Amino acid sequence: MRRRCRSGMLLLASAVAVAASSLPSPFPVDANMPDHSSYTIDVDFEPVSRLLAGELVLDWRNNTGQVQESLYFRLYPNAPHYGDGSTGVSEVTVDGQAVDARLLLDRTVLELNIGHDVERDDRAEIAMTFETVVPSTSDASFGILGGDPGAGWQLADWFPILAGWEDDEGWYLDPPTRFGDPTYADSATFDLEFSAPDDYEVLGSGATVEETVNLVTDQVTTIIETSPGRDLTLSLLFDDEAGSIETTERSIAGSAVRVSLPRDEALPGLGAAMLEIAAETLPLYETWFGEHHDRELDIVAASLSGASGVSWHGIVWLDVDAIARDGQLSDRTLDTLRFVLVHELAHQWIAGIVGSNNNDHGFMTEGLANIVTVLAIREAHGVEVADRVLRTWVAGGYLAMLESGIDGVTDAPVTDESDIVTRSQLIYGKGALGFEAIRQAIGNDAFFAGLAAYATEYRFQVSNPNDLLNAFEDAGSVDLDDLWSFWFDEERTTLADVDAILTGFAIH
16 A cells, blocks of 8 residues: 655645545455455554544454453553553443543453443444554554654554464464564454645555545645454555655566655665565465455565564565665675565464464464575576575575574464574574475475465464464375374474485475
């Protein structure tokens, strides 16, 4: 999603210029799509005070399979690691009636007493006003919430969102950690009316269906619609009158894919290289995982902390400085860019469309995305290139751990006490090697058949590790319990085990 640049605005004498209006929905109708909940959000952004203030209405469908008498919203900006960030909520109603709402212990959970039982598959309308102060420091959770008026803003987890539901566990209310990816929610659609000063290029989830420009106040109001997704994430790139944002665009697999870079980060050819990588990757992922469904995808420069890229619903953030460390589009930069971007594009499906709890079972998202990345690169560039990527980018850090005598359990939740370096090597490295071990055990065709079945069954749903295991077992007609446990639940892997998987990659 993006708004049209200022150079194309209608300079009318009236106070409001209409840039676009009442366009048809940009998302195809899918008769097999579940009946989702939907959010309607109307918010104003004031950059100087870092304040997002507005109203939220959730048309909630009870898809939990159980009768519910309470609901829980996550207010992630209240997490301690966000410092002066916060979200406050008031005027909460359910079906038009005021209800009791209280913050639980860590202030990131708002409990609502609905006032009556909501039966399974029934609906309720929850409304509230909210104010979010964007934190002035944004190094926690990879820098996904923060910014400043002169550079722009990264807005993830910025509004109250209903907690995710797990069939075996109930509402997911665990306190967020500064290391984790806090977003964990069921799929929903989002309709957003977002007003901000005419200093920013608004990019992110969904598609712009209408835009108005107030020529008196220089406020731009953008109306955005999304297909089902687990978040509504925005980037606001500062765009001065000289045009400080360089945008390149290409139609790929039926989607408009756009790269938006500040001109001081737009190395010659960088945008085109990103689009070429996307063109190699997105059609392949659609054959493996099904249609992406969003008809727009933004790839945006972002200043991240501890990550080279992050993926959200309909948008990928890339830290260009971290990727192009030599300040040029060298072979090294292209290698890094390819690995990071192909990995982040995988997340549009893995944990995006096909949900799982990335905080408790990170290997299901990061390890699986890593091996899918290697296999996608193999498809586009051959076994030799992919083998180098597997050994260098995926297995290298984990091998170094093993050489120093350290192993660990891959399927373990992240906590504030986690050694984040060790955990990363386990879920990204060991996890990916475990999935490659499964591919070699059941064969390439069965592996992708299992992935396809898994992606189809849990499209816009939430899965757990057993669901993924069962998909591979069914596709391969084999019991994988021991192999699964060895790579994901135990800590007795040896250098010889890893070497056997690396050697087998080229011949399977």
